[in-house]
């Protein structure tokens with residue numbers, strides 16, 4: 001189904017996000033910074049710490065692949081421009097995490113639950129809006145929440161410097177997702193939107209309800225009630241952009 005091609009082209013808020021991305025500066029390639037030691041939290045083993053930070057790296061790589069796919073499929077030059085800038089930023093995020101991980105033993109494999117969800121995201125063959133919701137609305141929000149609200153996991157000063165840059169950019173990507181997708185969702189049928197909603201829910205469940213002992217269990221050691229509240233927040237965001245109405249949402 002054809003979406004409203006002019007939606008972003010006339011939106012000054014998206015132009016403002018593009019201007020911010022173009023003006024964003026990056027930390028210099030500072031040899032002293034990169035040779036400084038990573039300080040692992042005492043309560044986490046080296047192997048688990050490496051595995052945990054590696055999941056963020058894998059998320060960045062998936063987001064980069066999604067940006068490339070969306071910029072090919074989205075019939076909107078302004079949105080494509082933003083996505084090209086976002087792809088540059090995701091690539092640099094991945095490079096920073098990779099470089100951080102080098103002295104810790106390099107990148108660890110992706111968690112099976114997360115890897116499955118990433119693979120299903122990239123192989124989705126329905127409307128592009130689904131992938132944009134999964135990444136620019138849910139994954140970006142989860143990344144920001146994780147990086148900013150888990151100081152017991154991400155206390156290393158070297159890592160915090162990287163996280164400051166990453167969360168600055170992710171907040172912009174999230175704002176774009178919420179602004180841009182809404183008018184394009186209106187172009188889909190109720191059945192298509194419902195299908196996308198349930199697909200996104202299945203991805204989220206696949207990531208969150210990870211087997212005990214997996215690396216994500218370390219990151220997401222929440223009680224079930226807390227997980228439900230997290231999903232309630234995503235439900236509110238998906239209602240705001242018009243993917244579903246409140247009455248159509250389901251609990252985590």
Ligand SMILES: [Fe+2]
Pocket residue numbers: 060063089090093166170
């Ligand atoms: Fe990123």
Ligand SMILES: [Fe+2]
Pocket residue numbers: 063090140169170173
């Ligand atoms: Fe991002």
